Amino acid sequence: MERFDCVIVGAGHGGAQAAQALRQNGFEGSVAMIGDETELPYDRPSLSKDYLAGKKPFERLRLRPEAFWAERGIALRLGRRVVSVDPAARALGCDDGSTIEYRHLIWATGGVPRRLTCAGHDHPAVQYLRSRADSDRMIAALPGIRRVVIVGGGYIGLEAAAVLRELGKAVTLVEAQERVLARVAAEPVSRFCEAEHRAQGVQVLLGTGVEEIAGAEGGGCTVRLSDGRDCPADLVVVGIGILPEIGPLAEAGARARDGIEVDAFCRTSLPDVWCIGDCAILRDGPGIRIESVQNANDQAATVAKAICGRPEPYAATPWFWSNQYDLKLQTVGLNLGHDATVLRGDPAGRTFSLVYLREGVVIAADCINAAKDFVQARKLIEAGCHVPADLLKDPERPLRELLEVV
Template structure:
C-alpha cells in the first residue's frame, strides 16, 4: 500500500513509534501525527523517577523531536486533537477546524488518570501524574520538610512515594486493597514492596482510602481519610488508575470495552482502523481473554505492530506483559500474565533486597514472574514463560538447587 494518507491520533509513545515505523518500512505516502499535547512524542517512565526527582530535565524524555519528525516527512501537529472520527467516510475532524481524509487510521490516544468523585478533589493541591506538565507541577511541591499523601499503592503511587522520600518529603500512602499492587502481582511481591517502602520511612496504610480534601488558608491541603483521620499535606497525588481515551472511538461506533478492542493484528472493528498502546484492549488467551496493558514496552511494540499491519504485514502481535518499575535503587521487573496463576512460589535470594516470585498455573506452568534486582534469573524465567515450561515448585524454593534444574518439561 503506498497511496493516500495514514493518520495517527495521539503523539505519545505508541503514536510516535507507529509514525516512525511507517517510514522505516518504506511507506512514502502522507503521514499525519495528531498530538493533543504541545510536545513532540516523549516517554513517560522518567516522569515519576528522574524528572520528578529533579535529576533530569523534562526535555530529556523526548522520543522523536519535531525536527526528526520533519526530516521523516511526518506531518506532526502538536496541540491539535482529533475531535471526531468518521470511519464510514474515512475522515477525521480536528480541533483546528480541519478535516483529514485517511486511507488507514491508527488510534494511539493513551489514557487519562482516574479522578475519584470526592469533595474538594479539584483543589490545586491535588495532583495526577501523566504528562510532562503534570510532573513539573508536582515537582514544585516536593522538597525537604514537605508532606505528601499518595492515594493508591500501585506502580505510579509507589514510584512517586520513592521519589518524594528521596526528595526529603514525609510520605503517606493509602491503599484501599489489603496489599500493594494487588492487581498485577502476587502477595509475596506486595509484602516485599511494603517492606521496601517501610524501610525508607514511608507510612503505608492499607485498607484505607481518601474521603475528602479541603484547601487550607496556608496553601496546604487537608486530606480526610476513611478512618476519619485528617492529615495536612503539601500535595495529594492520585494514583488510582487510568481510563482509556476511547470516547472518540466509541462515539464512532468502533467496538470498545474499557478501551478500543483490537485483534492480534491491532485491527479494530472498523475497516482500516488500528489501535495500539494504553488505549488498546488486546485479544490474548494467556491474559484471560483480553488485556489492556499500561506498559512502555507494549506501547513501543504495539505501535510498531499497528504500523506494520497498516502496511499489510500479517505478523500477529503477541504482548509479553513486560513492565518494569524503579523504586529507590530497586529494579522491579515483571513478565507474563498472572490471570491464570494458581500459586506463587518464592525463591529465597542471598541478598535480602532481591526477590524472585514465580506464578504457576494449575498445571505447574510458569505464567508470570517478578524479579527485584535479579535480572539474570529473570532471563531464564522469561524463556520458560515463552516455552510454557512446567516447573517443580519444591526445587524452585530451594536456593541450593540450580534454577535451571527446576524444569520438569
C-alpha cells in the same frame, strides 16, 4: 482540510513507534501524528522517576531528536485533540475545528488519570502524574511542600513516594486495598514493597480510602480518610489508574469495552482503523488492557507490518519495570489466572523473584533486583513448560537450567 495516507492519533510511545515503524517497513505514503500535548514524543515512565527527581533534564527524555520527524516525512500536529471520528468519510474532527482525512487510522491515545470524585477533589493541592505538564507542575510546587499524601499504592504512587521521600518530604501513602500493588502482584511482592517504603519512612495506610479533601487554613489541605483519620498535606498525588481515551472512537462505533477491541493484528471493528497500546484490548487475549511501553512499542510494530502488507499476529511476551529507591522491579509475563506462586530467594536479602504458575506452567515472574531471573524466566514462559515447584524455588539453580530438565 488535510489528508494523509496514515493518521496516528496520539504522540506517546505507541504513536511515535508506529510512525517510525511504518517508515522502517517501507511505507511510502504520507503520515501524520496528532498529539494533544505540545511536546515532541518523550519517555513517559521517567516522569514519575528520574525526571521528577531532577536527575534527568527533559531534553534527555525525547524519544527522537526534533529533526527526526521531518526527515522521516512524519507531519506533527501537536497541541491538538481529536474529538470525533467519521468512519464513513474517513475523517477526524479536531478541537481546533480542523478536519483531517485518513486512509489508515492508528488510534494510540493511551489514557488519562482516573480522577478523585470525593468532596474537595478539585482542591489545588490535588495533582496527577501522567504528562510533562503534570510533572512540571509538581516540580515547581516542591520547594514549598513538606507533607505529601499519595493516594493509590500502584506503581505510580509507589514511584512518586520513593522520589518524594528521597527529596526529604514527609510522605503518607493511602491505599484502599489491604496491600499495595494489589492489582498487579501477589502478596509477597506487595508486602516486600510495603516494608521497603516503611523502612524509608513512608507512612503506609492500607484498607482505607479518601472521603474528602478539605481546605486548610494557611494553604495546604486535609485529606480525610474513610477510617476517620485526618492527614494534613501540602500536596496530594493521586495515582489510582488510568481511563483509556477512547471516547471519539467508541462513539464512532468501534467495538469497545474497557478499551477498544482489536484482533491479533490490532485491527478494530471499523475499516482501516487500528488501535494500539494502553487504550487497546485484545479481543482474544487476556481480557485486560496492558499499560506498558513494551506493549505500545510491540503493538506499533504489529500495526506497521500489517499496514505494509506483511501481517504478523501480536505475540510478544509482556514485560514491565519499576524503579523505587535502589530497587529494580522487573516483571515478565502476565500473572492473570495464576493458581500457585513460588518464591525464589529471600525477600529479606532484597534479591528475590516470585514465579507465577497456572496448572504447573510458568506464566509470569516478578523479579526484584534479580535481572538474571527476569531474563531467564522469559524463556521458561515462552517455552510454556511444566516446572516442578521444588526446582523453581532454589535460587542457586538458574532458571535457564530448568529449560533443560523439563
